[in-house]
Amino acid sequence: MSAETLQHTALTLNDQLPALQILVTFIAAPLVVMFGSLRLAWPITFAASAISFVIALMLLSQVIDGSVISYHMGGWAPPLGIEYRVDAANAFVLVLVTAISTLVLPYARVSVAAEVQKKHHTLFYTAFLLCLTGLLGVTITGDAFNVFVFLEISSLSTYVLIAQGANRDRRALTAAYDYLIMGTIGATFFVIGLGFLYMATGTLNMADISDRIADQGANRTVRMAIAFIVVGIGLKAAMYPLHLWLPNAYTYAPSAITAFLAATATKVAIYVLLRFLFSVFQPTLLMEYYSLRFVILPFAILAMFLASYIAIFQTDLKRMLAYSSVAQIGYILLGISFLTETGLTAAIVHLFNHGITKAALFMAVGAYVLRANGSFYDEIEGLGRRMPWTSAAVVIGGLSLIGVPGTAGFVSKWLLVQGALEKGWWPVALLIVASSLLAVIYVWRVVEVLYMKPTPADSVVREAPVSMLIPIWIAALACIWFGLNTDMTLNAAKAAAQGLLAGSAGMMN
Amino acid sequence: MDTNTAILASMITPLLAVVTNIIWRDKPNLRDGATLVAAVVTFLCVLNILMNEGNGTTEPMVLFSVMPGLDLAFNVEPLGLLFAIVASGLWIITHLYGIGYMRGNNEEHHARFFMYFCFAISTVMGIAFSANMFTLFLFYEALTLSTYPLVSHKGTPEAIAGARTYLGILIGTSIGLQLVAVIWTYTITGTLDFTKGGILEGHIAGPMVAVLLGLYAFGIGKAALMPFHRWLPAAMVAPTPVSALLHAVAVVKAGVFTMLKVGVYIFGIDFLAESGASEWLMWLAAFTIIAASVVAMTKDNLKARLAYSTISQLSYITLGMALATSMGVLGGGMQIAMHAMGKITLFMCAGSIYVATHKTEISQMQGLGRIMPITFIAFLIGALSIIGLPPMGGSWSKWLLIMGAANTGHWIIIGVLMVSSLLNVAYLLPLVGRGFFLSSPEIAKDAPMAEAGMLIWLPPALTALGCIVLFFFAGTIEAFLAPLVAK
Numbered sequence: 003m004s005a006e007t008l009q010h011t012a013l014t015l016n017d018q019l020p021a022l023q024i025l026v027t028f029i030a031a032p033l034v035v036m037f038g039s040l041r042l043a044w045p046i047t048f049a050a051s052a053i054s055f056v057i058a059l060m061l062l063s064q065v066i067d068g069s070v071i072s073y074h075m076g077g078w079a080p081p082l083g084i085e086y087r088v089d090a091a092n093a094f095v096l097v098l099v100t101a102i103s104t105l106v107l108p109y110a111r112v113s114v115a116a117e118v119q120k121k122h123h124t125l126f127y128t129a130f131l132l133c134l135t136g137l138l139g140v141t142i143t144g145d146a147f148n149v150f151v152f153l154e155i156s157s158l159s160t161y162v163l164i165a166q167g168a169n170r171d172r173r174a175l176t177a178a179y180d181y182l183i184m185g186t187i188g189a190t191f192f193v194i195g196l197g198f199l200y201m202a203t204g205t206l207n208m209a210d211i212s213d214r215i216a217d218q219g220a221n222r223t224v225r226m227a228i229a230f231i232v233v234g235i236g237l238k239a240a241m242y243p244l245h246l247w248l249p250n251a252y253t254y255a256p257s258a259i260t261a262f263l264a265a266t267a268t269k270v271a272i273y274v275l276l277r278f279l280f281s282v283f284q285p286t287l288l289m290e291y292y293s294l295r296f297v298i299l300p301f302a303i304l305a306m307f308l309a310s311y312i313a314i315f316q317t318d319l320k321r322m323l324a325y326s327s328v329a330q331i332g333y334i335l336l337g338i339s340f341l342t343e344t345g346l347t348a349a350i351v352h353l354f355n356h357g358i359t360k361a362a363l364f365m366a367v368g369a370y371v372l373r374a375n376g377s378f379y380d381e382i383e384g385l386g387r388r389m390p391w392t393s394a395a396v397v398i399g400g401l402s403l404i405g406v407p408g409t410a411g412f413v414s415k416w417l418l419v420q421g422a423l424e425k426g427w428w429p430v431a432l433l434i435v436a437s438s439l440l441a442v443i444y445v446w447r448v449v450e451v452l453y454m455k456p457t458p459a460d461s462v463v464r465e466a467p468v469s470m471l472i473p474i475w476i477a478a479l480a481c482i483w484f485g486l487n488t489d490m491t492l493n494a495a496k497a498a499a500q501g502l503l504a505g506s507a508g509m510m511n
Numbered sequence: 512m513d514t515n516t517a518i519l520a521s522m523i524t525p526l527l528a529v530v531t532n533i534i535w536r537d538k539p540n541l542r543d544g545a546t547l548v549a550a551v552v553t554f555l556c557v558l559n560i561l562m563n564e565g566n567g568t569t570e571p572m573v574l575f576s577v578m579p580g581l582d583l584a585f586n587v588e589p590l591g592l593l594f595a596i597v598a599s600g601l602w603i604i605t606h607l608y609g610i611g612y613m614r615g616n617n618e619e620h621h622a623r624f625f626m627y628f629c630f631a632i633s634t635v636m637g638i639a640f641s642a643n644m645f646t647l648f649l650f651y652e653a654l655t656l657s658t659y660p661l662v663s664h665k666g667t668p669e670a671i672a673g674a675r676t677y678l679g680i681l682i683g684t685s686i687g688l689q690l691v692a693v694i695w696t697y698t699i700t701g702t703l704d705f706t707k708g709g710i711l712e713g714h715i716a717g718p719m720v721a722v723l724l725g726l727y728a729f730g731i732g733k734a735a736l737m738p739f740h741r742w743l744p745a746a747m748v749a750p751t752p753v754s755a756l757l758h759a760v761a762v763v764k765a766g767v768f769t770m771l772k773v774g775v776y777i778f779g780i781d782f783l784a785e786s787g788a789s790e791w792l793m794w795l796a797a798f799t800i801i802a803a804s805v806v807a808m809t810k811d812n813l814k815a816r817l818a819y820s821t822i823s824q825l826s827y828i829t830l831g832m833a834l835a836t837s838m839g840v841l842g843g844g845m846q847i848a849m850h851a852m853g854k855i856t857l858f859m860c861a862g863s864i865y866v867a868t869h870k871t872e873i874s875q876m877q878g879l880g881r882i883m884p885i886t887f888i889a890f891l892i893g894a895l896s897i898i899g900l901p902p903m904g905g906s907w908s909k910w911l912l913i914m915g916a917a918n919t920g921h922w923i924i925i926g927v928l929m930v931s932s933l934l935n936v937a938y939l940l941p942l943v944g945r946g947f948f949l950s951s952p953e954i955a956k957d958a959p960m961a962e963a964g965m966l967i968w969l970p971p972a973l974t975a976l977g978c979i980v981l982f983f984f985a986g987t988i989e990a991f992l993a994p995l996v997a998k
Contacts, residue, residue: 413577438686
C-alpha cells in the first residue's frame with residue numbers, strides 16, 4: 003500500500019486519469035449553464051463526453067491484465083480519504099457508459115430538438131452531464147458512501163431528464179414522479195444498508211469493509227446490510243419484481259434519454275450490486291447463505307419469462323423494449339447467481355452486449371418518433387419501406403436481442419447456457435433458451451408490423467436524418483462486430499469475473 | 512484459385528449478386544443477368560475446389576475466433592463439397608426458371624425476391640464449407656432468416672401465417688434444442704471441430720448419448736423429422752422457385768446435411784453403433800417415412816403433396832445416419848444428391864403447370880399431359896427417381912440404404928423402405944396418369960401444345976435428364992463419399 007499512496011503525487015496526466023474521469027463532465031455541467039448559450043451547450047457536452055470516453059479506454063487498457071489502480075482523492079489516504087479504484091470490472095463499465103453517451107449525443111441533437119422544449123435545452127444538457135458524472139462516479143469509486151452520493155447525483159438528474167418527455171406526452175411527469183418515489187426508496191434502503199455496514203465495521207472504504215468482514219465473519223448486522231443493499235440496488239437495477247418504475251420511465255422519457263438510460267443506468271446499478279456482493283461481502287460468504295441461489299436466481303428466471311411474456315402483448319415499440327429490458331436484466335442476474343467464472347463472465351458480457359443492443363433499438367425508436375410521431379405499432383406500420391435504414395437496424399438489434407448467432411446477444415447467451423451446463427443445472431439451461439424463444443415472438447411482431455403491413459397510402463414519412471442514422475448504425479454494427487470479435491468484451495469480462503470471484507483478495511492485489 | 516480463396520469466393524459471389532439486385536432493382540434484364548453470372552461463377556468456384564481437392568479434406572481456415580475453441584472457420588470435405596456442388600449447380604437452373612416464373616406469373620417485387628434468394632445461397636455455401644458446428648449453426652440460422660422473406664413474399668395473410676409457422680418451428684427447434692446440444696457438446700469436449708471419428712467418444716456415456724442425439728435430431732428442424740415437420744408444408748406458400756431450390760434442395764438438404772455431419776463428425780459412426788444411441792432415431796425416421804407418405808396421399812394440392820413427399824424422403828437420410836453403418840451413411844449422402852435432382856424436377860413441373868394453367872389441385876389436372884407433354888414427361892422421370900426405379904439416380908441411394916439395413920440385420924427397416932417406395936408410386940404416378948390418359952372437357956382432343964415459356968419448361972427437362980445421368984454416375988458419387996466412412 004505504501005508504494006501506492008505516493009502515486010498521485012506524480013504529476014503525469016496518466017496518473018490523474020481516475021479523477022479526470024469524473025471531473026471532465028462534472029466541470030462541463032456548470033459551464034453549460036454559465037455560458038447559457040444554446041449554441042454552445044451541445045458542443046461542450048459532446049466534447050466532455052468524448053474526452054471521458056478516451057479516458058475510460060485508457061483506464062481499461064491499463065487494467066485489462068487484471069491489475070488495479072488505486073487513486074487517492076485529494077491525497078488523503080484511505081480509509082479516511084476517498085479512494086477511486088479501477089479494475090477490469092469497473093473500467094469495462096466506464097467504457098460502456100462513456101461510449102454510449104458519446105454515441106447518443108450526436109443522435110440527441112436532432113432528437114432532443116424535436117422532443118424537448120427549446121427553452122430547456124441548455125439545462126437539459128446540464129442534467130445529462132450530471133447524470134453521466136453520477137454514473138461514472140458510482141462506477142469508479144472505491145468508497146461505499148461515495149457510491150451513494152454519486153447514485154443520488156445520477157438519480158436526481160435522471161428524474162429531471164425523464165420529465166422532459168412531458169413536452170410530447172404529459173404522462174412523462176407521472177413516470178418521473180413514480181421513479182422519484184421508487185428511486186428514493188431504493189436509495190434509502192441502500193443508505194440504511196451502508197449504516198449497518200458502518201455499524202459492523204466502522205469504515206466506509208469498500209476494501210476496508212471487506213477486510214473487516216473477513217476478520218469477524220458474518221453476523222446479523224452484516225446480513226441485514228446485505229439484505230438492504232441488495233433490495234436498494236435491486237430497485238435501481240430494475241430487478242424483478244422491483245422493476246415497476248422502468249416501463250413508464252423508458253416509455254415517456256425523450257428518446258435519446260431512453261437510449262442512454264437503458265444502455266447505462268441499470269447496468270451501472272448491476273455493477274454496484276456485483277461490487278458489493280463479491281468485493282465487499284465475499285463470494286465465500288454468499289455461498290454459505292445460498293442467498294443468490296434462492297433469492298436472485300428465481301427472480302431472475304421470473305423476470306426472463308414474465309417480462310418477456312408481457313413484452314409480447316405490448317402495442318408500443320418503446321414500451322415493448324422496456325419490458326424486454328427487464329427480461330434481459332434477468333439474464334444478467336441469472337449469470338451472477340451461478341457464482342462461477344463462466345456465469346459472471348456471461349453476466350458482465352451481457353451487461354455490455356445488451357447495452358449496445360438496446361442503444362441501437364431505442365435510438366431507432368427515436369427515429370420513428372421523429373418521423374412518424376410515435377412508436378405505436380399502428381403508427382409504424384409498413385415503415386420498413388419508408389425508413390429502410392432505421393428498420394434494418396431494428397431488425398439487427400432484434401436479432402441480437404433474440405441471440406441469433408453472429409450477433410452480440412448470442413455470445414452472452416452462449417456463455418450463460420454454458421455456465422448453467424457446467425454447474426449441471428439442466429433445467430436452467432433449458433429455461434434460458436425457452437425464454438429467448440419468447441424474444442423471437444416479440445421481436446417478430448415488430449418485424450411483421452414494419453415489413454408485412456401495407457404502408458398507409460397518405461403516409462408522408464421519410465427516412466430519419468443522417469445525424470441520427472449514423473449513431474443508430476454504429477450501434478447496430480457493434481451488435482454484429484461484438485458477436486464475431488469478442489477479444490475486447492470477453493477478455494475484459496473474464497478479467498473482471500476473476501477479480502470479482504477472488505473477493506477482497508481481488509481488491510487487494 | 513487456391514481452395515481457401517475459392518471457398519470465400521463461393522460465399523461472396525452470391526452476396527455481390529445481392530448488391531447488384533439492389534443497385535439495378537429497376538433494370539430487370541441487367542439485374543437478372545448479373546445474378547445469372549453470379550450463379551455460374553459460384554458454381555465454377557465450387558468446381559475449382561473439386562479440381563483442387565477431389566474428395567480430400569482440408570485444414571480449417573479460421574476467419575474469426577469468437578471464443579477459445581469456437582472459431583468461424585471453413586474447410587472442404589467430401590460431404591460438404593457434394594452439397595455445395597448440388598446447391599450451386601441447381602441454383603443456375605433454378606435462377607433461369609425463377610426468371611421465367613416470376614415474369615410469367617406476374618409476381619411482384621422481383622428485385623427483393625432475387626436479393627434474398629442470393630443471400631440464402633450464400634449462407635448455404637457457408638453451411639456446406641463449415642469446419643465446425645459453431646460455424647454451421649451460425650449459417651444455419653442465417654439461412655432460416657434469409658428465407659423468411661421468401662416464404663412471406665406474397666404478403667397475403669396466408670403467406671404471413673405460413674412464414675410465421677416456418678420461422679417459429681425452425682428458430683424454435685434450433686435455439687431451443689440444437690443450441691443446447693451444441694453448447695453441451697462444447698462444455699464436455701471443449702471443441703466443436705468436425706473431426707473424423709467424432710469428438711464425443713470418451714466424454715459422454717450411457718443414456719445421455721441418446722438424449723444428446725435427440726437434442727440434435729429434433730433441433731435440426733430443417734431435417735423435418737416428425738413431429739417438427741409442419742414448417743415444410745407451411746413454406747409452400749412461397750413462389751415455386753423457392754419451393755424448388757430452397758425447400759426441395761437447399762434448406763431441407765442443409766438440415767439433413769447437418770444431421771449427417773453431426774452423425775459422422777460429432778458422434779462418429781462407430782460410437783453411435785457401439786452405444787446404440789441412434790436406435791430410437793432409426794425407428795422415428797422409419798415412422799416419418801411411412802407417415803409422411805400416407806399424409807401425402809391425402810393431399811390434393813400438388814405442392815402440399817410434394818412437401819409431404821419431401822418430409823418422407825428426408826427421413827431416408829436421417830435413417831441412413833441412424834443405421835450407423837458405412838452403407839447407411841453412403842446411402843444417406845447419395846440421397847442428398849439424388850433426391851435433390853428428382854424433387855427439384857417435380858417442384859418445377861408443379862410451377863410450370865401453375866404458370867400455364869393456374870391449377871394447383873391434382874384433381875383439376877385431367878388431360879394436361881396432352882398440352883404440356885414436356886412437363887409431364889419430366890414429372891414422370893422425376894417421380895420414378897424418387898420412387899427409386901432404375902434407370903433413375905434415386906434407385907442407388909435406396910439400394911445402399913437397404914444394404915445398410917441388411918448389414919445390421921434390421922429386416923423391418925427393409926420392409927419400411929419397400930413399403931415407402933410403393934406408397935411413392937401411389938401418390939406420385941396418378942398425376943401422370945391423369946395428365947396423359949384422362950380427358951377433360953376444357954381441353955380439346957387436338958389442342959396444340961401449351962407449355963409456358965421456354966425458361967419454364969426447359970429447366971425441369973434438364974433436371975429430369977440429370978436424374979437419368981446420375982444413374983450412371985452413382986459409382987462416382989459413392990467413391991467420392993467413401994472417405995467419410997473409411998477406417
